[in-house]
Amino acid sequence: MEQTNQTTVTYFIIKGISDLPELQAPIFLLVLLIYLITLCGNMTILLLVCLVHHLHTPMYFFLCNLSIIDISCMTVSLHRVLVSFISGDNTVSFLTCMTQMYMFSSLESNELLILTAMSYDRYVAICNPLHYPLVMSRNVCALLAIASWVLSFLEIIPFVVILSGFSCYRSNKINHFFCDTVPLMKLSCSDTSNLEILIFTEGIFLLSFTPLLLTFISYVFIIISILKIRSNTGRRKVFYTCSSHLTVVIFLYVTLFCQYLSPPSTDTFASNKLLSLFNTAAVPMLNPLIYSLKNKDVKSALRWSLKKCKRIN
Ligand SMILES: *[C@@H]1O[C@H](CO)[C@@H](O)[C@H](O)[C@H]1NC(C)=O
Numbered sequence: 001m002e003q004t005n006q007t008t009v010t011y012f013i014i015k016g017i018s019d020l021p022e023l024q025a026p027i028f029l030l031v032l033l034i035y036l037i038t039l040c041g042n043m044t045i046l047l048l049v050c051l052v053h054h055l056h057t058p059m060y061f062f063l064c065n066l067s068i069i070d071i072s073c074m075t076v077s078l079h080r081v082l083v084s085f086i087s088g089d090n091t092v093s094f095l096t097c098m099t100q101m102y103m104f105s106s107l108e109s110n111e112l113l114i115l116t117a118m119s120y121d122r123y124v125a126i127c128n129p130l131h132y133p134l135v136m137s138r139n140v141c142a143l144l145a146i147a148s149w150v151l152s153f154l155e156i157i158p159f160v161v162i163l164s165g166f167s168c169y170r171s172n173k174i175n176h177f178f179c180d181t182v183p184l185m186k187l188s189c190s191d192t193s194n195l196e197i198l199i200f201t202e203g204i205f206l207l208s209f210t211p212l213l214l215t216f217i218s219y220v221f222i223i224i225s226i227l228k229i230r231s232n233t234g235r236r237k238v239f240y241t242c243s244s245h246l247t248v249v250i251f252l253y254v255t256l257f258c259q260y261l262s263p264p265s266t267d268t269f270a271s272n273k274l275l276s277l278f279n280t281a282a283v284p285m286l287n288p289l290i291y292s293l294k295n296k297d298v299k300s301a302l303r304w305s306l307k308k309c310k311r312i313n
Contacts, residue, residue: 009169028085040287042067052301058141062118070284073107075282097179110152112211117144122242123218166190244294255279
């Protein structure tokens with residue numbers, strides 16, 4: 001089926017991370033390990049925030065949202081590697097492929113929006129502490145969270161509409177480990193200029209650059225108000241309340257821009273796929289670690305619940 005002008009593609013073949021047969025088992029184990037670490041870490045965050053009363057703040061509710069996004073994102077992007085290894089079947093139907101692409105892009109964009117909402121939360125907490133309970137009320141937080149979810153799932157629809165309209169494919173072998181927009185676009189022999197324009201305008205400017213700008217503006221105000229604090233310990237204390245969030249934000253945007261700016265050459269697919277694996281795996285896996293290692297609240301909550309567990313046993 002390769003290299004012929006295919007008018008209708010009913011299924012795709014996912015090539016996976018590597019073609020080499022001897023690498024299949026190590027890759028499977030690596031991905032399984034990454035997946036389990038991500039699942040454990042994010043489940044721990046979800047449980048802690050549910051159980052520990054002093055973590056019932058907007059910041060940690062948003063963190064829960066982030067954990068759910070991370071688990072889903074990783075499941076969408078990596079489950080194929082695991083399933084293919086076990087079943088030996090690496091085909092996906094056209095519909096599944098489009099759904100996968102839609103879910104992954106929506107979740108990724110949602111992650112940026114939730115992180116932006118979190119930076120607004122930090123801005124209000126630090127620059128406007130007296131009004132914090134009023135401004136970040138339960139309703140406002142719920143509204144921000146719902147808006148992020150709805151918006152991110154709406155804004156990816158144009159991408160799917162254009163992509164699913166492509167009728168001509170050079171081949172049905174996707175050289176990637178899941179159905180993602182760019183690998184799919186590269187396979188198509190239909191006119192992709194509309195999709196390229198959409199990726200540049202909406203994908204990069206609206207969906208990535210706007211959240212980055214809003215986050216950046218929040219942090220400019222945060223830094224200005226931190227610099228106004230006289231005492232060094234006071235400064236450190238206030239900075240501490242946003243350091244985990246800042247670490248996650250920097251980490252996410254750096255990996256995102258590495259992905260966008262990596263040379264789009266088709267022959268170095270192996271290294272592109274590794275980079276993409278790093279991007280899809282590293283952020284969801286490390287988010288809970290960053291939050292629990294850098295955060296006194298989470299650490300003490302963890303210790304408290306472990307103690308409780310011991311007592312029950
Ligand atoms: C997401 O965040 C909102 C706003 O803080 C919160 O009300 C909601 O419970 C969170 N959802 C989950 C699943 O944690």
